[in-house]
Amino acid sequence: MKSKFLKNLLRALLYAAGAGAGTVAAFLCVQVHDMTSDDPLALWLLVLLYVGMSALGVLIAHLLVPRIAAGWTSLMADLEKHTSSLTTPQLISMSIWLLGGLLIASLVTQILHFLGESIFTMAVSAILYVALGVIGLTIGAHRAEDMATLMETGHTRRGKKAAGAKVLDASVLMDGRIAAVARTGILTGPLLTADFVVAELREMAASADAAQRLRGQRGLETIQALQADANALTVEATEGAAPLETDVALMALVREKGAMLLTADALMHKAARVAGLSVVNLNDLAMALRSVKSAGDVVHVHLTKEGREAGQAVGYLEDGTMIVVEGGSALIGSTVEVSVTSVLQTSAGRMVFAKLCE
Numbered sequence: 001m002k003s004k005f006l007k008n009l010l011r012a013l014l015y016a017a018g019a020g021a022g023t024v025a026a027f028l029c030v031q032v033h034d035m036t037s038d039d040p041l042a043l044w045l046l047v048l049l050y051v052g053m054s055a056l057g058v059l060i061a062h063l064l065v066p067r068i069a070a071g072w073t074s075l076m077a078d079l080e081k082h083t084s085s086l087t088t089p090q091l092i093s094m095s096i097w098l099l100g101g102l103l104i105a106s107l108v109t110q111i112l113h114f115l116g117e118s119i120f121t122m123a124v125s126a127i128l129y130v131a132l133g134v135i136g137l138t139i140g141a142h143r144a145e146d147m148a149t150l151m152e153t154g155h156t157r158r159g160k161k162a163a164g165a166k167v168l169d170a171s172v173l174m175d176g177r178i179a180a181v182a183r184t185g186i187l188t189g190p191l192l193t194a195d196f197v198v199a200e201l202r203e204m205a206a207s208a209d210a211a212q213r214l215r216g217q218r219g220l221e222t223i224q225a226l227q228a229d230a231n232a233l234t235v236e237a238t239e240g241a242a243p244l245e246t247d248v249a250l251m252a253l254v255r256e257k258g259a260m261l262l263t264a265d266a267l268m269h270k271a272a273r274v275a276g277l278s279v280v281n282l283n284d285l286a287m288a289l290r291s292v293k294s295a296g297d298v299v300h301v302h303l304t305k306e307g308r309e310a311g312q313a314v315g316y317l318e319d320g321t322m323i324v325v326e327g328g329s330a331l332i333g334s335t336v337e338v339s340v341t342s343v344l345q346t347s348a349g350r351m352v353f354a355k356l357c358e
Contacts, residue, residue, distance in 0.1 A: 014064065015058050018054075018059075023050060025053045029053070094140035097143070101137075102129060102132065105131075109125040164260075165257050166190070166262050167193065169247070179222050191226060191232070192235075192257065193233060194246075195235055195238055196246055202216065202220065251272055251275055254272070261279040262280055263279060287350050297340045298340075300336070301317065302335045303315045303334060312326060313325045317352070321350050322350075323354055324354070326356070327356055339356075341355055
């Protein structure tokens with residue numbers, strides 16, 4: 001219905017344009033006759049000339065209507081096809097720059113009018129409108145990213161921040177301990193993660209590498225466990241394609257929400273601290289809750305494997321802390337009594353060094 005109405009409207013406009021062009025042609029013929037002859041034209045001849053030329057213009061328009069309509073329809077289809085692929089920031093940017101170009105052309109045209117009306121000034125004005133309009137559209141298309149950034153910044157400033165929110169990255173989800181921590185009720189506020197984090201875990205869960213597949217499956221299981229709790233985990237949907245740098249995109253989400261980042265990755269922890277974000281390393285939290293061992297403490301440990309250095313043996317305390325025993329390589333597989341000599345604490349965990357008791 002809409003297409004039919006537009007075609008009828010276009011046909012009526014073309015007929016009107018043809019009649020107008022015929023009238024102008026008749027007027028020019030009369031002017032040429034007046035300049036070349038002193039005898040005025042008879043009234044009936046004038047009427048016949050105007051009516052005939054107008055009818056001729058309508059006839060020409062009628063013959064051209066199918067071609068013009070087909071061309072117009074094709075032009076509109078191409079325009080719709082191209083504009084449908086444009087994003088909202090691109091359309092807004094191109095419109096603004098187009099209006100700016102036309103405004104400049106209008107100002108320059110007004111200046112030209114002071115030089116007098118002529119075919120030259122009219123041609124220059126037409127060229128200015130077309131050229132500056134095209135330049136405006138081109139600049140607007142290339143500066144669309146700035147418009148998108150401006151719109152995103154405005155949206156971020158207007159958006160409400162989730163008070164006390166905690167954003168979980170892939171490392172803390174693959175670690176799995178966060179589910180037990182959440183069940184204690186110590187984590188206040190909503191728990192969040194991003195859809196690209198979930199996509200990353202799914203990709204890992206489908207990996208051919210067994211270790212990667214296990215880590216990805218554990219991360220997805222952690223998400224299911226957190227979503228089943230009262231303090232359910234919310235997956236934030238992001239616009240556009242998956243980001244190439246998920247860590248950078250996740251930190252942007254933390255900043256947007258005014259939230260705290262929970263991670264088990266020491267590098268991510270450092271990057272977030274450098275970016276000025278509030279961040280907690282789950283390993284730091286685990287270390288703070290472990291029983292403190294200090295130099296001189298005597299403990300019993302089961303030695304399981306050799307250490308890096310010659311003569312060393314490695315075992316683990318009940319809380320999972322690795323303990324390196326000097327001179328214990330000959331006793332691997334047995335439980336021995338050792339004396340703690342030093343304790344090394346890092347964001348990656350805690351390591352205890354000890355020696356065999358005499």
